[in-house]
Amino acid sequence: MNLIYLDHCSTTPIDPSVLDAMLPFMRESYGNPGTPHPSIGGVVQQAVRNAREAVSNLINCRSNELIWTSGATESNNLAILGLAENAPLEKRHIVTQVSEHSAVLEPCRYLETKGWQVSYLPVDQFGLIDVHQLEDALMDSTSLVSIMWGNNEIGTIQPIEAIAKICVERGIVFHCDATQAVGKVRVDLESVPISILSFSAHKLYGPKGVGALFIRDLNKQKLIAPRQFGGGQEKLLRAGTLNVPCVVGMGAACSLALNNYRRWSEDIAKLRDHFETILFERLTHISLNGQPTNRLPHISNIAFHGADNEGLLTMLPQLVASTGSACHVADFTPSHVLASLEKVPDISECSLRFGFGKGNTEQEIFIAADEISKAVSRYRAG
Ligand code: PMP
Numbered sequence: 498m499n500l501i502y503l504d505h506c507s508t509t510p511i512d513p514s515v516l517d518a519m520l521p522f523m524r525e526s527y528g529n530p531g532t533p534h535p536s537i538g539g540v541v542q543q544a545v546r547n548a549r550e551a552v553s554n555l556i557n558c559r560s561n562e563l564i565w566t567s568g569a570t571e572s573n574n575l576a577i578l579g580l581a582e583n584a585p586l587e588k589r590h591i592v593t594q595v596s597e598h599s600a601v602l603e604p605c606r607y608l609e610t611k612g613w614q615v616s617y618l619p620v621d622q623f624g625l626i627d628v629h630q631l632e633d634a635l636m637d638s639t640s641l642v643s644i645m646w647g648n649n650e651i652g653t654i655q656p657i658e659a660i661a662k663i664c665v666e667r668g669i670v671f672h673c674d675a676t677q678a679v680g681k682v683r684v685d686l687e688s689v690p691i692s693i694l695s696f697s698a699h700k701l702y703g704p705k706g707v708g709a710l711f712i713r714d715l716n717k718q719k720l721i722a723p724r725q726f727g728g729g730q731e732k733l734l735r736a737g738t739l740n741v742p743c744v745v746g747m748g749a750a751c752s753l754a755l756n757n758y759r760r761w762s763e764d765i766a767k768l769r770d771h772f773e774t775i776l777f778e779r780l781t782h783i784s785l786n787g788q789p790t791n792r793l794p795h796i797s798n799i800a801f802h803g804a805d806n807e808g809l810l811t812m813l814p815q816l817v818a819s820t821g822s823a824c825h826v827a828d829f830t831p832s833h834v835l836a837s838l839e840k841v842p843d844i845s846e847c848s849l850r851f852g853f854g855k856g857n858t859e860q861e862i863f864i865a866a867d868e869i870s871k872a873v874s875r876y877r878a879g
């Protein structure tokens with residue numbers, strides 16, 4: 498069976514050129530960057546420097562403002578818990594929003610158990626926060642605002658520039674989880690004054706298990722404290738021997754994205770639009786979840802009213818899509834993102850998320866939309 502992979506928001510296949518860049522660092526260049534010998538440590542130090550440069554070019558920051566992590570989950574945890582560790586007692590308030598990824602929500606919930614106050618902003622029917630509500634939620638005790646760039650289930654893009662501006666005016670640290678946005682839309686940290694930004698390689702055709710955390714002016718100010726101690730790597734913020742092959746892979750993936758993301762995103766958005774057009778032409782009682790225009794190019798989340806999403810997926814074994822976020826270990830609780838849209842009737846059990854990528858073809862999109870339409874009709878016919 499030829500699978501049609503429409504789950505690129507969960508992860509992307511590694512690009513062959515990225516894998517080629519990584520392999521020498523698993524074979525001959527196996528050194529630890531901490532080893533002083535030039536042919537062992539020196540070679541890998543240079544490769545890690547190049548990778549840092551490549552990642553910084555993609556998001557337009559300085560390479561000395563980046564530290565490597567094991568992925569966006571760790572980046573988010575380090576950002577939030579690391580900031581909390583540094584915050585004075587009278588500054589223990591965070592503003593975030595209900596449809597963040599669990600790697601933001603869970604550290605916030607943990608901090609609540611330690612006496613922090615967290616405001617979870619609601620979102621509207623499209624998944625957007627209201628900037629005025631955000632302003633109203635800020636207090637003298639607010640030390641952090643954490644709002645994602647684009648949602649991983651519905652693709653809605655938040656008003657990041659406006660939020661960043663407010664945070665700068667109020668002297669509040671702004672952390673942004675940009676895991677789904679980097680390599681899909683322009684993320685330019687020179688023009689948007691975000692303080693801390695998290696992202697991951699495996700959403701942009703890089704390897705799993707590596708990510709980065711941007712921390713503005715890292716050499717001048719201490720926005721966060723470490724959560725992991727050991728050999729002092731990554732400017733004392735993230736101890737542990739670097740996963741050099743993956744770091745090199747993340748660099749290669751970011752270079753590839755820098756040169757191609759505009760074209761990829763245009764093509765992917767066309768595929769997504771074509772897919773949605775077919776479904777909306779063929780089926781009644783379906784609706785789009787999320788913001789229809791200001792959204793990430795690669796995500797389409799659709800409610801098939803009167804059908805059951807798990808049931809539909811079992812009827813479509815050749816299709817790889819998902820009922821929510823793949824980031825939870827086999828739990829079948831309904832999506833908190835869809836629940837946050839407060840739709841009536843409830844959409845969380847009839848919705849499917851499709852994530853498109855640069856490897857998808859027109860033909861695949863046509864077959865997928867055709868099969869889904871037939872499955873929904875069959876399901877509804879009982
Ligand atoms: N944040 C967002 C918005 C995501 O989509 C994901 C991955 N689904 C993560 C964080 C976690 O990333 P990682 O898998 O690299 O830990």
